Amino acid sequence: MDIDTRNDGQAMNDGQAMQELMRSAAEEATRAPSVLNTQPWRWDVGEDELDLHADRTRQLHAIDPAGRLLVLSCGAALHHARVALAAAGFSPSVRRHPDAGDPDLLARVRIGEVRAVRAEDTAVADAMRRRRTDRRPFQASGPATGDTLAALHRAAAAEDTTLHRIDGDQIAYLRAAEHGAQIIEAKDERRREELREWTEHTAARGEGVPPETVTGPVPRPVPLRDFGLGDQATLTPGTGDDRSAEYLLLATNTDDPAAWLRAGEAVSAVWLTAISRGLAVSPMSDAIEVPGARALLRSLLPGGGNPQLVLRVGTDPGSPPPASPRRPIGDVIGDGSEP
Ligand SMILES: Cc1cc2nc3c(=O)[nH]c(=O)nc-3n(C[C@H](O)[C@H](O)[C@H](O)COP(=O)(O)O)c2cc1C
Structure with a gap:
């Protein structure tokens, strides 16, 4: 799922390459944590934008009646997509809630300017690829420093x-x-x-x-x-x-x-x-x-x-806990043509 890190502006003039990059960012975003691993999101990949929708069919109506944790989970996915694009050498722009008539369209991401990849962009993207929820009791001291x-x-x-x-x-x-x-x-x-x-x-x-x-x-x-x-x-x-x-x-x-x-x-x-x-x-x-x-x-x-x-x-106790599964990519990423 790694993003192709070409960031020569020329290649990105090509609409298809841009769309592939957006799709890779959406794929990386499926790694995001979500309440009870419901993965309540859907991404629509366009040529120069990526739309994030809340998938209400996956809402926990008893545990999360307001949909707060559903939207929080989608926010984590949005940040993951931003991290993926930053590590590929872009400075993405995000419009949150871009359509007042469609409250479940949570965000529209555009690829933004090409820019140099900083060491911290790579470090955070690496962290995204190895992150897991670790429920074991922790041994040594936390981030108190x-x-x-x-x-x-x-x-x-x-x-x-x-x-x-x-x-x-x-x-x-x-x-x-x-x-x-x-x-x-x-x-x-x-x-x-x-x-x-x-x-x-x-x-x-x-x-x-x-x-x-x-x-x-x-x-x-x-x-x-x-x-x-x-x-x-x-x-x-x-x-x-x-x-x-x-x-x-x-x-x-x-x-x-x-x-x-x-x-x-x-x-x-x-x-x-x-x-x-x-x-x-x-x-x-x-x-x-x-x-x-x-x-x-x-x-x-x-x-x-x-x-x-x-x-x-x-x-970090060292050895990671087991990974949690993810939904098939085809169920969460589309091109906007689905109803
Ligand atoms: C909004 C939100 C609420 C969560 N609540 C809990 C929780 O109460 N207890 C818990 O053990 N994990 C909680 N999690 C972690 C998820 O269960 C976990 O992200 C999911 O099972 C996927 O596993 P992963 O993070 O290892 O990829 C929560 C995650 C999110 C984003």
Whole structure:
């Protein structure tokens, strides 16, 4: 799926070459993380533009009734496409929500100017190609060093999103929010059914969360989502205990699809920055899904704001966890002729 890195302006005068480049960027974007690996996006590749649509048929109506996590996931894919184009030597331009009459057309990407590829563009693209959700407890300390933390803050800020480090006494509130969310979700049959639907026998369809990417319950200061897999969750937890993990809360000023899209771009930007600095990440959205738990997270934000996702970050344990599947490319990338 690597992009052809020719960036001589001449070759790009050729419309077909340009379209191929756009298609490669869309293919790279299918690597993006998404809630329960629903991959709720569709890309239309034109000659000089790439349209990103939300695919509402993949919305989790019980877990994500507003579609917030769906749009966040699409935002992560949008950022991945931008990363791919930057690493190929372009400075893409993006119009978000370009058609007021079609709210599910989330973004229109144009290839933009040719420009020199910087070392950081390549590093972030490499991180994109090896990124995986790592649910194992982390062993050594996270990104507490000032320099890395500052880079993660900058990555979020560049996407109009704030990053708040939850630490000290606030960890107890995060634990309470997660715990509370899990109790509420466990009692909700519709949510449980949706979890089952996206975790059982889904790999053959190229979607969902494979049980081998989930650890069984392990003692940790803040519990992760219980996927309800019981003994089927077979990822070996290793020797970490999460006591040095960092919890980064991403938040936006407003709470609407435009903000969710930007927050999703920030999720990708922060995550890829973390990976390129030798860290590992897993997102936590259950406390975002349950209104009471989300209110508790909101109370942790010193300047106010709307919580969008928590990222748990720690030192990369080395060997990567198993990869999650992806949908067939033909199901997610078209040329705009499909209805
Ligand atoms: C918006 C969003 C919410 C997510 N929520 C959770 C979560 O609560 N718990 C979790 O373990 N993973 C969560 N994930 C990670 C996805 O499950 C993961 O990206 C997906 O299964 C694909 O796996 P991969 O990231 O390894 O490619 C979330 C990802 C996104 C983008």
